[in-house]
Amino acid sequence: MLPIIAIAFSWTGDTWAEPQGLPAGHNGGVKERLTTPAGGRRPHILMILFDDYGWADAGWHRNYTAPGGEFLPATPEVATPHLDALVREGIELDRHYVYKYCSPSRSALQSGRNPYHVNPLNAEPTISNPDDPVSGFQGIPRNMTGLATKLAAAGYRTAGFGKWDAGMATPDHTPHGRGYQTALNYFHHCNDYWSFTDGGCPVPYSGGDKVGPPAECAAGPLGDPWWGGYEDSLFEKHALALVEGHDAAVPLFLFFAPHIVHTPLQVPQEYADRFAFIAPTDKPRHQRQVYHAMASLPPIDSHDLSAFLLGKTLASPRAELPIGTEPRLSNLSSAPLCASYNRATPYYDEPSVVGDEPKPLPDSPPPGSRCTTVSALIVDEGKGGLWKLLTGTVEQAMYTGPAYPNSTTDEVSSHFVSHCGDGCLFELRADPLETSDLASRHPQRLARLRAKLEAYEATAFNPDRGGNTAAACEHAQGVYRGFWGPDEKAGVCRKAKG
Numbered sequence: 188m189l190p191i192i193a194i195a196f197s198w199t200g201d202t203w204a205e206p207q208g209l210p211a212g213h214n215g216g217v218k219e220r221l222t223t224p225a226g227g228r229r230p231h232i233l234m235i236l237f238d239d240y241g242w243a244d245a246g247w248h249r250n251y252t253a254p255g256g257e258f259l260p261a262t263p264e265v266a267t268p269h270l271d272a273l274v275r276e277g278i279e280l281d282r283h284y285v286y287k288y289c290s291p292s293r294s295a296l297q298s299g300r301n302p303y304h305v306n307p308l309n310a311e312p313t314i315s316n317p318d319d320p321v322s323g324f325q326g327i328p329r330n331m332t333g334l335a336t337k338l339a340a341a342g343y344r345t346a347g348f349g350k351w352d353a354g355m356a357t358p359d360h361t362p363h364g365r366g367y368q369t370a371l372n373y374f375h376h377c378n379d380y381w382s383f384t385d386g387g388c389p390v391p392y393s394g395g396d397k398v399g400p401p402a403e404c405a406a407g408p409l410g411d412p413w414w415g416g417y418e419d420s421l422f423e424k425h426a427l428a429l430v431e432g433h434d435a436a437v438p439l440f441l442f443f444a445p446h447i448v449h450t451p452l453q454v455p456q457e458y459a460d461r462f463a464f465i466a467p468t469d470k471p472r473h474q475r476q477v478y479h480a481m482a483s484l485p486p487i488d489s490h491d492l493s494a495f496l497l498g499k500t501l502a503s504p505r506a507e508l509p510i511g512t513e514p515r516l517s518n519l520s521s522a523p524l525c526a527s528y529n530r531a532t533p534y535y536d537e538p539s540v541v542g543d544e545p546k547p548l549p550d551s552p553p554p555g556s557r558c559t560t561v562s563a564l565i566v567d568e569g570k571g572g573l574w575k576l577l578t579g580t581v582e583q584a585m586y587t588g589p590a591y592p593n594s595t596t597d598e599v600s601s602h603f604v605s606h607c608g609d610g611c612l613f614e615l616r617a618d619p620l621e622t623s624d625l626a627s628r629h630p631q632r633l634a635r636l637r638a639k640l641e642a643y644e645a646t647a648f649n650p651d652r653g654g655n656t657a658a659a660c661e662h663a664q665g666v667y668r669g670f671w672g673p674d675e676k677a678g679v680c681r682k683a684k685g
């Protein structure tokens with residue numbers, strides 16, 4: 188789960204304006220008609236996005252009976268005091284769903300589109316397809332507009348700090364290109380909390396060494412109030428400084444996206460020590476201890492930030508939500524570009540323990556199947572039920588239990604799959620954990636939902652994003668001195684070509 192916390196919004200008016208404070212040619216050079224509120228009411232907006240919290244990892248979901256009747260007992264392991272306070276003082280919308288992976292969720296949030304209309308792939312930011320200079324990259328295609336671009340045009344000061352993961356290949360893809368006048372972000376899915384670097388150069392690049400941490404980004408001295416360079420404290424420091432220095436008369440849009448609790452599991456020792464009581468039952472890797480220490484932290488001061496910024500107007504949830512599911516991460520350039528194989532042969536994974544080898548997905552669609560981008564749908568039929576249809580190959584098909592990292596499969600594997608074929612059907616109010624497939628008991632409903640899903644499929648946008656390129660890696664190892672960033676070849680040459 189990936190909860191989005193604290194979006195306050197009020198919107199009116201129709202004055203056309205150009206975005207302010209953005210580079211020329213932002214947004215892929217696409218001209219947009221942008222509105223400014225005529226009524227003059229422009230509340231400050233704080234949008235906080237957290238990654239990878241589970242339902243049971245939220246303090247306000249403890250000592251609590253979940254909608255399906257499962258009781259989650261209070262436990263000292265799950266302590267999220269700052270977030271609990273936000274929920275207590277705000278409104279919890281617990282029937283909102285996001286895409287289950289980072290980049291599609293983030294692309295959707297920043298572009299205002301459903302994932303299957305902007306980016307259904309959780310691909311590496313280093314991919315590109317030379318034949319498509321507009322959409323042939325990870326993340327939001329260059330010809331789509333960002334939320335912050337709209338708000339900048341409406342006179343907002345825009346700023347974003349933290350995890351981005353909505354595209355990196357060209358300056359258009361970066362937060363600046365998407366409307367953030369002030370930004371400090373990292374581009375990969377995850378990176379090291381101390382050095383801010385992420386792994387090595389991906390295959391098929393074979394040009395050299397790992398991207399290594401620059402010396403100046405090594406962890407600082409113990410006792411540093413900002414924890415010697417811990418990544419989230421850096422983001423928070425910048426966000427707070429921005430708010431403190433901000434003229435309250437100017438509407439502010441602040442996007443705050445901590446790295447916590449996305450992997451790698453890393454936290455200053457002082458905070459891990461507070462959860463030392465978990466250690467005896469959490470050997471040898473102490474994942475649970477570190478995870479809960481991380482989960483308890485953020486945002487150190489966002490409770491105060493929200494008091495400063497929050498308004499009250501919230502839109503009601505959508506009644507119907509088509510969702511894509513995840514394609515294979517590997518072989519992106521050679522596999523058919525689809526999120527799911529429909530009509531695949533059903534099989535069921537055995538529950539496994541950490542360390543088991545995941546079962547690979549087939550490289551090509553089973554006979555008789557076809558590729559789809561939209562492969563899931565949630566339909567609210569009111570008293571008739573809240574239905575979820577899943578089709579084809581469903582990755583990360585597992586239930587995470589109340590004690591992290593207990594799950595029905597290895598919690599870090601992206602390869603555990605269920606094959607739903609023409610459809611698994613769940614009623615979410617009675618069965619929020621999706622344990623009981625009712626497809627065979629509701630053939631007409633199944634057919635009706637499938638027809639809707641196929642109608643959505645006809646509108647899906649899933650262009651060929653290409654494969655990993657060496658240029659991004661060369662830039663990381665060269666001009667960016669160990670960090671990831673836009674690859675000028677993608678940015679300049681392809682722009683000229685396109």
Ligand SMILES: *[C@@H]1O[C@H](CO)[C@@H](O)[C@H](O)[C@H]1NC(C)=O
Nearest residue numbers: 249250251252260261262263
């Ligand atoms: C759990 O909630 C009940 C009321 O809903 C309360 O009486 C009890 O003290 C709570 N227990 C803990 C451990 O928070």
Ligand SMILES: *[C@@H]1O[C@H](CO)[C@@H](O)[C@H](O)[C@H]1NC(C)=O
Nearest residue numbers: 319321322323328330331650
């Ligand atoms: C963006 O460009 C792609 C081609 O890469 C095109 O298929 C798509 O329709 C365009 N979308 C918009 C919103 O302009």
Ligand SMILES: *[C@@H]1O[C@H](CO)[C@@H](O)[C@H](O)[C@H]1NC(C)=O
Nearest residue numbers: 516517518519521522550551
């Ligand atoms: C990619 O596909 C090829 C050909 O099907 C296969 O041999 C290879 O193992 C795949 N690579 C990965 C990383 O899955």
Ligand SMILES: *[C@@H]1O[C@H](CO)[C@@H](O)[C@H](O)[C@H]1NC(C)=O
Nearest residue numbers: 586587588589590593594595
């Ligand atoms: C994991 O959690 C589930 C759901 O609460 C439970 O049924 C299962 O026994 C747990 N497994 C382990 C290994 O603790």
